[in-house]
Amino acid sequence: MSIVRRVFYSIIRIFAKLIFTIFYRDHGAFHRENFPRDDGTPILFIAAPHGNFLMDAITIFVACPRQMYFLSAKSNFNYPIFGTIITILGCIPVTRPQDVERVNGDGLVKVIDEGKMVTGEGLGKILQVGDTLYVEFEGPNNNEMLKEASGTVEEIMNDDLVRIKEPDIPTTYSYTHMPPNSEVYSAVYNHFSKSQCVAIFPEGTSHDNEHMLSLKYGCAVMSLGYLASKEPDAFGKERKLKLVPCGLNFFNRHRFRSRVFVDVGHPIEIEQRLVDLYRSGGEGKRQACQELLKTIQTSLTELTVNAPDYNTLLF
Structure with a gap:
């Protein structure tokens, strides 16, 4: 740590102690x-x-x-x-992951196998293990309100299939790459x-x-x-x-x-x-x-x- 940073560190520490005491x-x-x-x-x-x-x-x-x-x-x-x-x-x-800009995916995806898999054309090519996948789906009684859920990609099964846990309906999606x-x-x-x-x-x-x-x-x-x-x-x-x-x-x-x-x-x-x-x-x-x-x-x-x-x- 440079001398300037040492001095600045000491000053900030004194100021922090003052705030803490108050x-x-x-x-x-x-x-x-x-x-x-x-x-x-x-x-x-x-x-x-x-x-x-x-x-x-x-x-x-x-x-x-x-x-x-x-x-x-x-x-x-x-x-x-x-x-x-x-x-x-x-x-x-x-x-x-939440600090990374979200990318909108092309096309639709569908969650299958009781919410354990997500399938969509080319999905396995653009995602990596650890990425966060966001999906939107209709709320109760098919109303217009959209719900959103997210999950972490656990495994890339093939070019069109990844393992994740989400709702079982066709839906739009977006994603963020794990930095x-x-x-x-x-x-x-x-x-x-x-x-x-x-x-x-x-x-x-x-x-x-x-x-x-x-x-x-x-x-x-x-x-x-x-x-x-x-x-x-x-x-x-x-x-x-x-x-x-x-x-x-x-x-x-x-x-x-x-x-x-x-x-x-x-x-x-x-x-x-x-x-x-x-x-x-x-x-x-x-x-x-x-x-x-x-x-x-x-x-x-x-x-x-x-x-x-x-x-x-x-x-």
């Missing part, structure tokens, strides 16, 4: 001793649940003593002031290689649920992908990485003078067995990501309150 009557971090000391090992901070892209980022920003780079939706960079700030701070833009993540991973690996810290909200979207959503594979892929490389880091040393789960606990998140605290979990050391399994590719790579993601999910669950109210906690 808005929340009580805030802080539990188990701060779990924040690793700066021993040259890069860290991936993994925080959940993700309720608001701004307040959640500020919460981690204020609580963590280490300088870090946040992954942020590319659309956030379009805000006039906020976008400039996160650009100077070196945040890493992530293009999500490649190679640039995001490359940016993250670059920070890791320089022994820097990166922060991510692995649910992939903000929400108001009382419990965490299922975590996306990105945090597991970027962790194992970095360690799986046999190249040394920027200092010529063997690659290392620690994962630090952070539970975000808000009490009346949007209410003025409410409370918030971050519960910092024990750092997760990634087993060499998982790294070797990831290197094997194919099913081994998938299994390694699933195991690591399960470990992360378990850690975050232990650090957060996944219940709608106090009575639920009392059974």
